[in-house]
Amino acid sequence: MTIKKFSKSLNSKQESYVNLDLPNPKNGEYLLAVFHLIPNNELNILQVASEVAAESSTGTNFEVKTETPFSKTLNALVYKIDLKKNLVWIAYPWRLFDRGGNIQNILTYLVGNVLGMKQITALKLLDVWFPSAMLEQYDGPSYTLDDMRKYLDVYDRPILGTIVKPKMGLTSAEYAEVAYDFWVGGGDFVKNDEPQANQDFCPYDKMVKHVKEAMDKAVKKTGKKKVHSFNVSTSDFDTMIERCEMIRDAGFESGSYAFLIDGITAGWMAVQTLRRKYPDVFIHFHRAAHGAFTRPENPIGFTVLVLSKFARLAGTSGIHTGTAGVGKMQGNPEEDITSANNILKLLSKGHFFEQSWATVPGDDEDVLKLVHEDVARKVVLEDDGWRGMKKCCPIISGGLNPTLLKPFIDMMGNVDFITTMGAGCHAHPQGTKAGAKALVQSCDAYVKKIDIKKYAKTHKELAEAISFFKKK
Ligand code: CAP
Ligand code: MG
Ligand code: MG
Numbered sequence: 001m002t003i004k005k006f007s008k009s010l011n012s013k014q015e016s017y018v019n020l021d022l023p024n025p026k027n028g029e030y031l032l033a034v035f036h037l038i039p040n041n042e043l044n045i046l047q048v049a050s051e052v053a054a055e056s057s058t059g060t061n062f063e064v065k066t067e068t069p070f071s072k073t074l075n076a077l078v079y080k081i082d083l084k085k086n087l088v089w090i091a092y093p094w095r096l097f098d099r100g101g102n103i104q105n106i107l108t109y110l111v112g113n114v115l116g117m118k119q120i121t122a123l124k125l126l127d128v129w130f131p132s133a134m135l136e137q138y139d140g141p142s143y144t145l146d147d148m149r150k151y152l153d154v155y156d157r158p159i160l161g162t163i164v165k166p167k168m169g170l171t172s173a174e175y176a177e178v179a180y181d182f183w184v185g186g187g188d189f190v191k192n193d194e195p196q197a198n199q200d201f202c203p204y205d206k207m208v209k210h211v212k213e214a215m216d217k218a219v220k221k222t223g224k225k226k227v228h229s230f231n232v233s234t235s236d237f238d239t240m241i242e243r244c245e246m247i248r249d250a251g252f253e254s255g256s257y258a259f260l261i262d263g264i265t266a267g268w269m270a271v272q273t274l275r276r277k278y279p280d281v282f283i284h285f286h287r288a289a290h291g292a293f294t295r296p297e298n299p300i301g302f303t304v305l306v307l308s309k310f311a312r313l314a315g316t317s318g319i320h321t322g323t324a325g326v327g328k329m330q331g332n333p334e335e336d337i338t339s340a341n342n343i344l345k346l347l348s349k350g351h352f353f354e355q356s357w358a359t360v361p362g363d364d365e366d367v368l369k370l371v372h373e374d375v376a377r378k379v380v381l382e383d384d385g386w387r388g389m390k391k392c393c394p395i396i397s398g399g400l401n402p403t404l405l406k407p408f409i410d411m412m413g414n415v416d417f418i419t420t421m422g423a424g425c426h427a428h429p430q431g432t433k434a435g436a437k438a439l440v441q442s443c444d445a446y447v448k449k450i451d452i453k454k455y456a457k458t459h460k461e462l463a464e465a466i467s468f469f470k471k472k
Helices: 005-006 046-056 069-073 103-110 145-152 172-184 203-222 238-249 266-279 304-314 335-343 365-377 402-412 432-446 452-456 460-471
Strands: 030-040 077-082 087-093 120-129 159-163 188-193 227-231 259-260 282-286 300-302 318-320 347-349 355-356 392-399 416-419
Touching: 005 046, 005 145, 030 046, 046 077, 046 087, 069 460, 145 159, 145 227, 159 432, 172 188, 172 203, 172 402, 172 432, 188 416, 188 452, 203 238, 203 347, 238 259, 238 266, 238 452, 259 266, 259 416, 266 282, 304 318, 335 347, 335 392, 335 402, 392 402, 392 432, 402 432, 402 452, 402 460, 432 452, 432 460, 452 460
Parallel strands: 120 300, 159 188, 159 416, 188 227, 227 259, 259 282, 282 318, 318 392, 392 416
Antiparallel strands: 030 087, 030 120, 077 087, 347 355
């Protein structure tokens, strides 16, 4: 069947959600989306695509007598279709969305009811595109990786981090001990694991207090600044804010702490609340449970790229984007590296769209010249908010160890990320401090362009890490 034939099969309601001759989808009025869509065996792909556009904007399964000429102007429109690849492009008038920049509202439309529709057997949101006019309505990141680099005085290499392991079960004092060992081993950044909360064997207030003591000791001993990312995911907003305030009142200087939020299980309201209440803090988005939507083999959901782009729009300072298959989690370069670049750069190619995160119109030549010069000179402008949505930092974690740092950097093509290695440090035969040293040494070797096996000849912790992890 050709598209013409499919068009003839649409009923009048479906027709009002299709415009295959939409003059200029990128005219600034629409958020654009691409879905992979397989219809069940009752309707054809264009019919189902129009039903998806209806259900994910103004419609339902029948034409209703209550719609008005104005309401119809808010209809999402199927504007392109690839019958061979089962791809469907839909334009969403972004006036549909809650004003003031509400991410959960957009996702409730685009990947809400439609994922449950009987008429699809596959529906996956593969990529999204935001017009620059829309970007202005959204917070975007405030405290960024560049601010963390300035605080730590760390440039030209990844920020080296760990997650305290075992994942759960240490007392607050034992937890802080592990953090201290990592920091004095040379690591920059320690994070709570994603389930860390207020467990009776590790009360939150005690954990905060002990981490502060450990950090002060480590800073004194090493003469280097350190960062700790506290998990502030909780049952309710008041408790979340209470914990944030507890951390700030514990005497941590600005820049030495980040707020970690389990963005999928805690929800986008928590993410945006943290961004709006604490613009001076690194907001760390942990994406536990994202696999239900993003795994490549899942026919229904959305991609890591989509999740990551919305995290930047929401103002997350950094989000886990995966190890491109180098680590223990399912992933591939196409997905993970594309996602990392899309949240880091001002202009980047997605799976289908080239996204400019500049709030400067693409034809503003002199500003773009300045931006390109700045990037060329690798100057980090004090505040590049004027030119667009600030960068969101890829956080690379999941089954990594010092022997995998260079392979990942080679795949990534740059060092502008935070890496956190849990087992990769704490499983080291000589323990956490040696694990941290091995990580630092593998990074030094990378920076000095020396093969780690050669470098290991004069760095025993790295040598032990190589023999231990390679064996595994
Ligand atoms: C890694 C980790 C992270 C995963 C999350 C874990 O520990 O702490 O939560 O990296 O995956 O609990 O598994 P290890 P992703 O370093 O010991 O693997 O980064 O893909 O979201
Ligand atoms: Mg974890
Ligand atoms: Mg802005």
